[in-house]
Amino acid sequence: MELVEAIILSVLAASTPLLIAATGELVTERAGVLNLGVEGMMIVGAACGFGGAWLTGSIFIGALFGIVAGTLMSLIFALMALGLAVNQVATGLALTILGVGLSGLIGAGFVGERITPATHLHIPGLTDIPLVGRVLFGEDAFVYFSIALIIGVWWFLYRTRAGLILRACGDNHVSAHALGYPVLRIRTLAVMFGGACAGLAGAYLPLAYTPFFIPGMTAGRGWIALALVVFASWRPGRLVIGAYLFGAVTILQLHAQGWGVGIPSQFMSALPYLATVIVLVLLSRARTGGSTAPATLGTVFVPDR
């Protein structure tokens, strides 16, 4: 029983940064912008988040530092890809390279330092319920926030006018412009939201997952978040499934290796990727016709004036 609970807890912890970063990228892509710089924005968020928390001693301020850093990184992207209409793929890749270097520079002074990680919720009685108590009532604030975030994004996209306009920009920017919507401004805001989420997801790693900073600690999570958005066919509900599935298989295969299952460890390490791809492909088969990707994803838009 103890073990099951521990596994679920570590699954949630492993999935949360993926979910936060992927949620931000989902909004960005729904507006029609492909920002491949998630990894770069995450790692800068991690360095700045840790720095903020280490300097002030506050996890909350650390998280804010991460959000601001991610947003600033995304503004570089917005300036290039939206303002100057540079190729989005190239800009995103450059942003990742920049982020990896920049984070090493920012974080150089913090390597080897430790902070007190984010505290977990404790409600006497509820948290002590066996098996589900700590899973439901004993998480850190990031976990609860990530769930609120994805629900909020779902509600925003499908239940508000602003969300409808954002989806419209992603579906057909020429039409959106013809109807008088400020396509580039909307996209800039979506890119900034994506950057803020990536920064927060990055900050989660040194603030809650492991209480120290090491260069390159995002370890490809930004790329996985990007892939999750595609395999979730740009739908928030499937994104949750994808993120937790990936986290679950990652943790389970570690345990399985520990138990000495006779399968090569390389195969086990590949399992999370395989399982996530298979499940999400099966899910998206259910829909027939229409396009699942935002139709103008990754294309440059220059309004004529």
Added chain:
Amino acid sequence: MLDPTPNGLHSGESPLLQTVGLTKRYGDFLANDSIDIDIWPKEIHALLGENGAGKSTLVKAIYGLIQPSAGEIRWQGDRIVLSGPSEARSRGIGMVFQHFSLFDNLTVAENVALGLDGKESFKDMSARLEQVSKTYGLPLDPRREVWQLSVGERQRIEIVRALMQDPKFLILDEPTAVLTPQEADQLFIVLERLKAEGRAILYISHKLEEVKRLCDTATILRGGKKIQTCNPGLETAASLARMMVGGEIKEVKAAAGRQTTIPRLVVNDLSLAPDEAHGVRLEHISFELKGGEILGIAGVAGNGQDELFAALSGERLSKDPGTVVIEGIAAGHLSITKRRKLGAAFVPEERLGHGTAPRMKLSENALLTGHAASGMVNHGFIDTAATLKTVDKATETFDVRKAKRDPEAASLSGGNLQKFIVGREILRNPAVLVVSQPTWGVDAGAAAVIRQALLDLATAGAAVLVTSQDLDELAEIADRIAVMFHGRLSEPLATRDATREKLGLLMGGSSLEPKEAAHAVGA
């Protein structure tokens, strides 16, 4: 100054909308050169001109999409500067776009909501949408996604969206280009009603007979300048065309003594299930098309024409090879390339994205359909000279106007691109040409060139299958006309027997299922 009373009816009031010396300059190019136009309430005002005459630029300026370089726009006598379309809409200017400004992956209701200011709740808006569409006889299902709808239905969304803003002034950019006569007649009833309600309409069209019938005033543009404002009722179609083109339009003529030869395209009992949830099932389609003959297929958009084109071109394969026979060879199971090698050529309806790859050069686009059978590939290497030669030849033969020798497909105007696409296929000397909507949204001059080319191809012995929603076009070039309805094809009628009434009834499904006729017209 301007004469404020052009026809004596409006003395004492000012026009609803006026442009005074409106000029739009792109670099050295004058898209609009000092245009004056007056639009009065209760008036349907036609805006005529060939592609590139400056009609779109003018209406974009009036709708606030672009800022004029000089001159001004007056609304009810006062000078206005429009910051954007939403300001135009809030003043009472509505617009129905030619290239529909719709979002394919959103529902009808969401599309309409995006065109409104969003002050009412989505639920109220949906209710009002159903009410407006009922009032004006433009039925729509608010919950369907746009990609599932036919062209006619998509236009209905645009019109309803504009009407829901209760505009004083409505701009329609070639609204009947894709409609059947019945659908167009229904639209005219709506427009007459809007006029009677005191609204003004600016009506852009290439169809001169329609303009004569519907419009009170016509302004003719050519090369960015206003040529004349006249009463179209007092002009002839020919005199209007002369003003538009600045010369005579070549008449389309079939060569005398055209002989029909052997059957080149035979379709035997072709049935095909749709490949998407809302597609049309093709049911027992049979016809025989001989060399030297042009068969026209009429019908309301979305009755299986696209599916038939896909089945003929090989974009969709049939399990039974015998359903499609090209040049005597069973080809139902063959790929597009193999069918091309048998001598068939195909021109789809959608110019950009289907007929051509928009961001690729013309020569590359020539290669895309010509690689199989036109000697453009040598041992796997592209013969660039040969592809360029095709471009030059098509340019010369079909008068394709473009800025440089080998531009991107997307940079050509609709008419010129269509001339290129049709030309590209005809230069391959096909035995069978299947062409869908050859002159959709193409100006009169280009349309005449294309139709003449199809006639000449038939004269040379090819079998030509033309799908079109323009009955005048079919009457002009086809020898026989068949009608598609709900995936079935009627018996072809000889063109001289195919009256508009007969075709209209068939297009409504009358002779197939008499009971459904009333409901199906316009459905």
